Amino acid sequence: MANDDRVGSRDVEPKGFLAKTLMKLYVPSVLSGMKKTMEYMIRPKATLQYPEVKRVTRKGYRGEHRLKQDEQGRMKCVACFMCQTACPAECIEITAGPSPWPDRDKAPVQFRIDMMKCIYCGMCEEACPCDAIELTETYTQVSTSREEKIYDINRLLSN
Amino acid sequence: MAMQRPTRLPMEVEEQTEGDLGSKRMIVNFGPQHPATHGTLRAIMELEGEIIRSMDLEIGYLHSGFEKISEHRTYNQTVTVSDRMNYLSPLCNNVGLSCAIEKMMGITVTPRCAAIRVVLYELSRVADHILSVGLQAMDLGAFSVMLWAFIEREKLYDIFEAVTGARLTTSYTRVGGVMRDVPADFIPMVKAFIDAGRKTTREMEGMLNTNRIFVDRCKGVNWISKEDAISYGLTGPMLRACGVPHDLRRLQPYLGYEKLKFDVITEPGGDVWARYRVRVREIYESLDIIEQVLADFPEGPVNVDMPEVIIPTKTALNNPGGGMEGLIYHFKNYMFGHGMKPAAGEVYMGTEAPNGELGYFLVSDGTQKPWRWRVRGPSFYNYQAFPQMCLGQSLSDVVSGLSSLNIIAGELDR
Numbered sequence: 407m408a409n410d411d412r413v414g415s416r417d418v419e420p421k422g423f424l425a426k427t428l429m430k431l432y433v434p435s436v437l438s439g440m441k442k443t444m445e446y447m448i449r450p451k452a453t454l455q456y457p458e459v460k461r462v463t464r465k466g467y468r469g470e471h472r473l474k475q476d477e478q479g480r481m482k483c484v485a486c487f488m489c490q491t492a493c494p495a496e497c498i499e500i501t502a503g504p505s506p507w508p509d510r511d512k513a514p515v516q517f518r519i520d521m522m523k524c525i526y527c528g529m530c531e532e533a534c535p536c537d538a539i540e541l542t543e544t545y546t547q548v549s550t551s552r553e554e555k556i557y558d559i560n561r562l563l564s565n
Numbered sequence: 566m567a568m569q570r571p572t573r574l575p576m577e578v579e580e581q582t583e584g585d586l587g588s589k590r591m592i593v594n595f596g597p598q599h600p601a602t603h604g605t606l607r608a609i610m611e612l613e614g615e616i617i618r619s620m621d622l623e624i625g626y627l628h629s630g631f632e633k634i635s636e637h638r639t640y641n642q643t644v645t646v647s648d649r650m651n652y653l654s655p656l657c658n659n660v661g662l663s664c665a666i667e668k669m670m671g672i673t674v675t676p677r678c679a680a681i682r683v684v685l686y687e688l689s690r691v692a693d694h695i696l697s698v699g700l701q702a703m704d705l706g707a708f709s710v711m712l713w714a715f716i717e718r719e720k721l722y723d724i725f726e727a728v729t730g731a732r733l734t735t736s737y738t739r740v741g742g743v744m745r746d747v748p749a750d751f752i753p754m755v756k757a758f759i760d761a762g763r764k765t766t767r768e769m770e771g772m773l774n775t776n777r778i779f780v781d782r783c784k785g786v787n788w789i790s791k792e793d794a795i796s797y798g799l800t801g802p803m804l805r806a807c808g809v810p811h812d813l814r815r816l817q818p819y820l821g822y823e824k825l826k827f828d829v830i831t832e833p834g835g836d837v838w839a840r841y842r843v844r845v846r847e848i849y850e851s852l853d854i855i856e857q858v859l860a861d862f863p864e865g866p867v868n869v870d871m872p873e874v875i876i877p878t879k880t881a882l883n884n885p886g887g888g889m890e891g892l893i894y895h896f897k898n899y900m901f902g903h904g905m906k907p908a909a910g911e912v913y914m915g916t917e918a919p920n921g922e923l924g925y926f927l928v929s930d931g932t933q934k935p936w937r938w939r940v941r942g943p944s945f946y947n948y949q950a951f952p953q954m955c956l957g958q959s960l961s962d963v964v965s966g967l968s969s970l971n972i973i974a975g976e977l978d979r
Binding site for chain 2: 429430432434435438439442443446452463464466467468488491492494495525526527528529532533535537541
């Protein structure tokens with residue numbers, strides 16, 4: 407799929423006395439540079455005015471975690487420790503306890519994710535056999551202390 | 566270009582007394598914190614006036630222990646480490662690592678997976694080269710070119726985000742496949758980028774090729790001979806800029822590169838200008854490769870049908886009819902002592918990353934975790950030839966030369 411109009415396929419040295427002199431004079435380069443700058447001035451902006459305009463992430467973006475709940479409002483997690491094992495950053499800490507519901511044995515008493523250790527690789531979501539944890543599209547995380555960055559079970563359920 | 570190979574003089578500090586400034590040699594530190602080092606690198610130079618007479622390099626300022634961390638991770642988990650090494654083209658690291666583990670285990674990926682990997686690999690190469698050229702121009706004073714390059718790179722990162730879910734820390738590949746299939750609008754998205762990328766590259770080229778300042782500061786600067794380049798172990802654009810047609814995609818094809826038509830770009834110069842030309846021409850070549858792959862993009866499964874390596878899909882897992890076996894494999898994949906275990910042995914797999922040969926050397930002792938996880942980062946080999954290139958050159962050419970090496974400090978120190 408040869409593209410003959412590309413500059414790269416030609417010899418880029420200017421040929422002839424006139425072209426060489428013009429290049430040495432530097433004036434044509436300045437003019438063409440100014441032309442390009444003007445062109446870019448009227449093009450649509452590539453930047454966003456961030457706090458006012460927020461970028462919309464694609465579906466499937468790997469942001470903050472969420473613990474999912476089923477139709478009856480019970481959390482789906484059965485404390486199988488699979489996400490904790492799969493996590494390469496070792497940021498998940500689960501404490502299991504007996505489940506209050508009859509259809510499962512265990513449920514997490516505490517489920518902590520250290521968001522400062524987390525590398526947002528999505529391996530916990532992949533490893534979960536119950537589809538109980540997922541990564542949301544939230545990418546802004548603001549907190550004023552280190553303690554706030556350790557998300558507990560309530561924070562993760564309400565995400 | 567008739568250039569003499571400069572000889573390296575021993576570095577010695579002479580005491581400088583007031584009154585004879587300029588007659589004695591002077592030691593100048595370049596870096597570790599310098600805007601033009603693009604990372605934390607340090608070069609100690611001995612100057613005679615403005616001419617560099619000897620140069621010593623010091624590395625290790627960005628040592629992160631990636632290799633050691635990886636020895637404590639399972640094979641699939643190490644992919645998260647790999648994409649933090651070369652932060653200009655993380656997907657190349659991901660693909661290279663997965664290919665190495667697959668070679669170790671004798672797995673052949675599906676055609677669709679190979680096609681996805683090739684497209685992402687070449688897109689990463691474009692992202693790396695386009696930014697590298699932009700930074701090279703920025704170091705020589707043309708700031709706008711870098712911003713145009715950044716706009717293109719943002720478009721590429723949007724594609725990476727749509728495919729992998731992250732812009733930089735992609736962690737996309739898995740042993741025997743990829744994390745997830747590409748989105749439905751992947752092909753139109755990449756095609757739109759190809760057109761825009763060609764246009765911007767042509768614009769950048771048009772601005773730089775006839776720019777006298779840029780040309781004068783590139784031609785004949787940081788020259789290295791073909792023989793020196795080979796003996797220093799240079800690879801990639803650095804070696805091809807010396808006129809050596811060395812490209813692992815052609816010499817040791819992987820992921821179906823043997824079926825694709827592309828030229829191995831070489832330039833005879835061996836200087837900064839030749840490296841710039843090689844990079845720019847490779848952008849077009851990569852875009853051509855992507856077009857070829859997209860024209861015949863295979864359908865079918867993305868992951869190999871090996872439940873002991875790839876976890877079963879969630880739908881199979883939740884299906885009560887055939888779910889139990891899937892569930893067992895799913896648990897076995899993650900449980901300690903039960904997961905994927907390559908047979909004891911070692912493997913080396915080199916891929917043609919944007920900077921040169923990116924090789925992974927893995928040693929397995931038959932457990933879930935690699936016994937040794939070593940990376941041959943091209944930046945390290947490219948950087949060690951830097952003093953040879955700089956000898957006899959003026960101080961201002963160090964900046965131009967360093968940006969042409971495209972050193973990634975994360976990969977250099979690992």
